[in-house]
Each structure stands twice: as C-alpha cells, then as structure tokens.
Amino acid sequence: MQNPFGALDALPRVRLGIAPTPLERMRNLENASGGDTPGLYVKRDDCTGLAFGGNKVRQLEFYLGEAAALGCDTVLITGAVQSNFVRLAAAAAAVLGMKCHIQLEERVAREDPLYRNSGNVLLDRLLGATLHSYPEGEDEDGADRRLGEIAENLKNEGRTPYIVPLAPGHPPLGALGYIVAAREIMAQTADMDIRFDEIIVASGSGNTHAGLLFGLRALGARCRVTGACVRRGAELQTLRIKAHCRQIARLLDMENPVADKDIILDDEFLAPGYGTLNAGVANAIRLSAQKEGLILDPVYTGRSMAAVLERARKLEAEQNMLLIHTGGTPAVFAYGDDLL
Numbered sequence: 001m002q003n004p005f006g007a008l009d010a011l012p013r014v015r016l017g018i019a020p021t022p023l024e025r026m027r028n029l030e031n032a033s034g035g036d037t038p039g040l041y042v043k044r045d046d047c048t049g050l051a052f053g054g055n056k057v058r059q060l061e062f063y064l065g066e067a068a069a070l071g072c073d074t075v076l077i078t079g080a081v082q083s084n085f086v087r088l089a090a091a092a093a094a095v096l097g098m099k100c101h102i103q104l105e106e107r108v109a110r111e112d113p114l115y116r117n118s119g120n121v122l123l124d125r126l127l128g129a130t131l132h133s134y135p136e137g138e139d140e141d142g143a144d145r146r147l148g149e150i151a152e153n154l155k156n157e158g159r160t161p162y163i164v165p166l167a168p169g170h171p172p173l174g175a176l177g178y179i180v181a182a183r184e185i186m187a188q189t190a191d192m193d194i195r196f197d198e199i200i201v202a203s204g205s206g207n208t209h210a211g212l213l214f215g216l217r218a219l220g221a222r223c224r225v226t227g228a229c230v231r232r233g234a235e236l237q238t239l240r241i242k243a244h245c246r247q248i249a250r251l252l253d254m255e256n257p258v259a260d261k262d263i264i265l266d267d268e269f270l271a272p273g274y275g276t277l278n279a280g281v282a283n284a285i286r287l288s289a290q291k292e293g294l295i296l297d298p299v300y301t302g303r304s305m306a307a308v309l310e311r312a313r314k315l316e317a318e319q320n321m322l323l324i325h326t327g328g329t330p331a332v333f334a335y336g337d338d339l340l
C-alpha cells in the first residue's frame with residue numbers, strides 16, 4: 001500500500017492496543033431494517049484491548065509516546081465525569097508506570113449516584129488515578145488552564161508532568177491514531193474485496209473524525225465520511241474538523257488532502273445535548289444489543305448507530321456502510337436507569 005505519511009512513523013508512539021480490530025458484517029440489523037437495506041458493517045474499535053478499549057487507545061499511543069519521549073512520569077487529562085478518554089489515560093499511565101491525574105468537568109447536569117460513581121468513574125478509581133473536579137462543562141480553555149496549575153504544583157513536588165490537552169490549537173496527536181486506523185481499514189477492505197460508500201463515526205473533540213477522513217483521503221479513498229455530532233452542532237463542528245485537518249497536514253509536513261466538501265456532519269441525533277439520551281439513540285442501543293449482541297454507549301456510539309440506521313435508508317441495497325464502534329461501553333452502567 002502507498003505510504004504518503006512519511007513523518008508519521010517517525011513520531012514517538014507507544015503500543016497500547018490490539019490492532020487490527022475486527023471488521024464485521026451486521027446481518028441481523030440489515031434484516032431488521034427491511035429488504036433493500038445496504039450492507040451494514042462495524043469496525044470493532046471497542047475491542048482495542050486496554051481497559052474496555054475504545055478509540056482513545058489509538059489516540060493515546062501518540063500522546064503517551066510523546067510523554068515517554070520527554071521523560072514525563074505523570075499524565076494529566078480533563079474530561080466529562082463519564083469520560084472514556086480519562087479512563088483510558090489512567091489505564092495507559094498504569095501500563096507505562098506513570099501516575100495519572102484526572103480532572104472531571106461538570107458537563108452533564110446529573111447528581112444520581114450511578115452517574116457519579118459507576119462506569120468510568122469506578123474504573124478511574126480502580127486504575128489508581130487521582131481525581132480532581134472542575135465546576136464548568138463548557139470551558140475548554142479554562143479546564144486546560146486548571147490542568148496547567150495542577151501540573152505546576154506537581155513540578156514543585158519533583159514530578160515531570162505531561163498534559164493531554166482538551167482545547168483545539170494544540171498539535172492534534174490523537175488524530176494520528178486514526179490515520180493508522182484508516183490504513184488498517186484500507187487493508188481490510190482490500191482483503192475482504194469490499195468498498196464502503198459511507199463511514200460513520202462519532203465526532204466530539206473531532207480527532208477521530210479528522211484523522212480518519214484525512215487518512216482515507218490521503219490513501220485515495222473517496223467514500224463519504226460522516227461525523228455524528230455528540231457535543232456541538234454541525235456548523236461549529238465543521239469548522240473544528242477543518243482546522244484539525246489543516247493542523248494534521250502541518251504536523252506531518254504534507255498537503256492537506258481534505259476538501260471542504262469532504263467534511264460532513266450530521267447533528268440529527270444530538271438533541272437534547274452532550275451526554276443525554278434521546279429516543280432515537282435509546283432505540284439504536286436496544287436494537288444493536290438485541291439483534292447483534294453489540295453494546296453501544298449512550299453518549300457516543302448510540303448516536304453514531306442512530307445516524308447509521310437513518311442514513312442507511314438513503315443508500316441503495318448494493319451499497320455498503322461502515323460504523324466505527326469507538327467504544328464507551330463502561331458508560332452503559334452509569335446510564336443504567338435511563339436505558340432500562
């Protein structure tokens with residue numbers, strides 16, 4: 001396969017996950033969706049291995065690669081209370097013999113004990129992370145600044161901290177994990193002799209979406225790559241993905257292969273907002289569990305699957321659609337009361 005990403009393989013990276021992840025057909029869901037449904041496939045990035053897996057394992061390979069190369073011994077990261085990213089950062093830090101400080105932001109107005117203590121929060125504690133809280137949920141710069149203050153305190157205690165940044169404007173190292181995934185998908189589709197017409201992926205920070213789109217376009221794939229909005233509406237998210245793609249090109253010192261028209265966002269299943277279920281998402285989660293034994297989460301992958309089911313209706317029977325299952329399964333336990 002061609003390798004247009006010369007600089008990528010020279011960047012620091014630690015191996016944390018299992019790859020390639022399986023790419024499977026969802027025949028029962030196809031049957032449940034009616035006669036002229038396109039082929040429905042899922043890329044099982046919930047099976048990346050580390051501590052319940054998920055997309056963030058691929059991203060952390062580059063962040064923690066940089067941390068290790070810089071000789072850091074403590075990882076700092078911020079996210080929502082039920083963040084999968086912070087759980088996986090704690091697991092990755094544990095594997096690498098580093099400490100982890102997690103800042104949990106009040107992004108979702110929930111006080112119930114399941115949400116606050118179960119799922120990812122339980123795992124954060126089990127993984128030995130130190131937890132901090134941040135009172136805002138929509139202040140990315142402020143959350144990063146507070147992490148900086150915690151890092152300063154740690155330096156005074158003799159530690160060497162590494163911050164995984166939240167706000168845009170930093171080199172999007174996490175997106176590189178999805179360039180690697182794009183290569184993997186190209187190899188799998190060649191092996192399986194299949195062509196995807198549309199790929200759907202949850203679009204939050206945008207690193208997964210931007211990396212995947214950038215990687216696929218650079219490798220010559222023309223399929224539609226649709227981001228299912230989980231955090232902000234399509235208009236704002238489009239600007240974010242565009243900026244990420246420019247930054248990836250700068251980081252890898254190559255042309256940006258992503259045209260404006262390639263950036264597609266679907267916010268149909270975003271309401272009522274981040275981390276809150278709606279009927280379409282709840283239905284997608286139940287249907288996937290009961291037809292495919294596939295466990296999706298209420299914040300990210302439930303939204304992506306809702307978009308798959310809706311958008312599949314616009315494709316022809318001989319076309320194919322791929323869902324990237326980005327993980328998030330521990331959150332199911334935190335949202336148990338809403339799901340049942």
Ligand SMILES: Cc1ncc(COP(=O)(O)O)c(C=O)c1O
Nearest residue numbers: 084204205206207208300326328
């Ligand atoms: C399970 C899951 N899927 C998708 C996403 C979205 O990925 P990104 O932040 O790279 O857009 C996240 C982000 O936290 C996630 O935890």
